[in-house]
Amino acid sequence: MKGAIFLLWVVVVGLVGAVTARRPVVPAMFVLGDSTLDVGNNNHLPGKDVPRANLPFYGIDFPGGAIATGRFSNGYNIADFVARQLGFERSPLAYLVLKSRNYLIPSALTRGVSYASAGAGILDSTNAGNNIPLSEQVRYFAETKTKMETAAGRDKVSRLLARSFFLVGVGSNDLFQSTATTQGDVIALYTTLISNYTAAITDLYGMGARKFGFISVPPLGCVPAVRVLNATGACNDAMNQVAMGFTATLKSALAGLAPKLTGLAYSLGDSFVALETTFSNPQAAGYENADTACCGSGRLGAEGGYCTRTSKLCANHDAYVYWDWIHSTQRAAELGAQALFNDGTAEVTTPISFGQLAREG
Template sequence: MKGAIVLLGLVVVGALVGAVAASAGVVRRPVVPAMFVLGDSTLDVGNNNHLPGKDVPRANQPFYGVDFPGRAIATGRFSNGYNIADFIAKYLGFEKSPLAYLVLKSRNYLIPSALTRGVSYASAGAGILDSTSAEISIPLSKQVRYFAATKAEMEAAVGRGNVSRLLAHSFFLLGVGSNDLFQSTATTQGDVIALYTALISNYTAAITDLYGMGARKFGFISVSPLGCVPAVRVLNATGACNDAMNQIAMGFTATLKSALAGLAPKLPGLVYSLGDSFAALETTFSNPQAAGYENADSACCGSGRLGAEGGYCTRNSKLCTDHDAYVYWDWIHSTQRAAELGAQALFNEGPAQVTAPISFGQLAHER
């Protein structure tokens, strides 16, 4: 059996396995050997379903997954179907996001998946800081430790050299920080600067650790306009966005952009792309109809004003008629359609590019 696994590893490194293409629906080879995902609920594909505790945020009941292709069941994604990790994986040539780490561990299938598709460590509620929802999620630092454990098992199966080559060409997707900002009590400029400093310190430490273990291609998704999610809008009598919260989120993205530009030269061979969620959603909020939406401020699945007064989507929630016409599925998370358009923006090149210094597509093809 070990010989078969070694052969599998050599095949993965030497020639990428075929998968379903992102847009055309034709079979082609993935452009990277594997995809490793770290982040929060925007990327989670089921890790939180395996965490103990009644307060753990989980998307394990209807109407989550109501539009998930083929099965229409809750999969652990905070979406009516696919999330943005799935669509990014499709653009890379895979069928969908790699499976969740805790799911793979429970099925004793971690290493075969890691060698051929990758692994998702993303966890709803996760933060860059260990203090952010640490008891009900998998914080970024622990996700990095899970990756280290995965790498050790991969090396035991197919050898250090094969794993090193695989990781150097794999796509590392990171999207985290929203929960840290949501839970922050920073109000003064000094508090905000201190928060940015702590977040960037922890984030760059995680990136450096991943780099030290062999990661070279990093795709980052910045925090979105947090002040415009239904959960925040509903606190305003007019339903308008919270500009102060958006300014803090924009400031963090700018700080991260500067930090990455400074970090990359210190880590030879590291290449990255930072996706600007604000730029990607600018047209959506200014003119929802032009972006193909009927509604950009309410939850499709929810209750009360803006569909945001009942919290998460449940089987007792009220559903909008056209799921694709809404930006938000529940009080915080996007619909499958919004996730698809978001992934398109990350791979877009040219005048409307929302990524820097290169697009996700260019990053994937870096050698």
């Protein structure tokens, strides 16, 4: 999309969002995944090595007062913008936050719950001990469902879950930590990851989930943390190939799984395709910089690790794709969510868009 067509599309999306904000198109949203979706779970995990976004400058642009909310972003993350497209104000609150406030079930019945955890992987061994892995997030959902049924009855909960939107985004950390080097090793890794991933999906389906919006892994070789390892600052093509291969394998696995699970509907958003276009022509998407962290230090803003109160900030946060050495800015997350809901020629989802998925049934 270019020029007037792109601007018109953004306006239309905005108008649709404004309408749905008054009436959500699904009764609740349940979120499982990693730091791209985490809205504060890790703030409540013990351990000095747990990745947390609980200090400035995280949240510097968050509505209502520039506070660090546990999101690895300068403001909202993509879970928030998916939620807004569905008609909610923002992502449902984090599971551990809701438990601490004794508000888990009221939220689960009216808005949803986020189980996403920074550092989480499909495998329990990924960053073990410093996050809530996917398998445990599924177990937390199972516990939530049992309590929902106690409060509201099995039939009501069954109907609610069948119409709710399950947003899932995980896999990047598993690939980051992989030591696979040969083609055989990579294929074996894919096999293990997909086996665990589809098992989690099947478990959620068995508990009543029917609508799944999946976000694939992005071009991992292009994040500032990886680029900085290259003397030229170029993307790591080998890592990108692994990411692309995993997405292709997941796409095939979902196509094979869906017919076996009656009533399951899904949309797979290809983050790689969406961002690849951005990297090829950042200015067309409104960016000034697509390779450097807005908040960081050293070369590419990636030599100091996470964004901290002592980091150097870029002048225009919306002009950067990346907020810190790995995670996107609020603006990039917003455009990413819009792409997931786009039904037009620039569609990056398969077999349907997130918007079509939300309206199913």
